[in-house]
Amino acid sequence: MKQFGFPKAEHLCLQSEISQLFEAGSHSMTMFPLRVVYQEVPYQGGPHVKVLLSVSKRRFKHAVDRNRAKRQLREAYRLHKATLLEAVPETMGLHLAFIWLSDRPVHTRQIQQRVAVLLTRMAEKLAVQPVEPLAVDSMKEEGV
Numbered sequence: 001m002k003q004f005g006f007p008k009a010e011h012l013c014l015q016s017e018i019s020q021l022f023e024a025g026s027h028s029m030t031m032f033p034l035r036v037v038y039q040e041v042p043y044q045g046g047p048h049v050k051v052l053l054s055v056s057k058r059r060f061k062h063a064v065d066r067n068r069a070k071r072q073l074r075e076a077y078r079l080h081k082a083t084l085l086e087a088v089p090e091t092m093g094l095h096l097a098f099i100w101l102s103d104r105p106v107h108t109r110q111i112q113q114r115v116a117v118l119l120t121r122m123a124e125k126l127a128v129q130p131v132e133p134l135a136v137d138s139m140k141e142e143g144v
Helices: 014-021 063-087 106-125 136-142
Strands: 027-031 035-043 050-053 092-100
Touching: 014 035, 027 106, 035 063, 035 106, 050 063, 050 136, 063 092, 063 106, 092 106
Parallel strands: 050 092
Antiparallel strands: 027 035, 035 092
């Protein structure tokens, strides 16, 4: 698979997965002009990370502007997704949605910086896994 590709398999398309993402149990981070909503899910084969890009008609009335914003988001995610993919464990999947918050067009460089920071923050949160305490029985067996 291409290192910087964004194939159809990585797109979050199923309505059931999308509704599950926006229900209870999901987390979000905001860095204007973007909000990322994400949820950890059990890995079921295919890509470990699936992404949804959303630019509301309420924000941009013209389709040309919405398409440009989505193109900027796709490009930024495609270039910076490696930091997130390295942090996702083999047994876990991740669904995320990028939601555009601004009413105005934003420069591509700024979008790429914001996406990179958001993905890095997510990777850091995923890397911090809770450590299970040692069981008292196992300590007795070891003679501690």
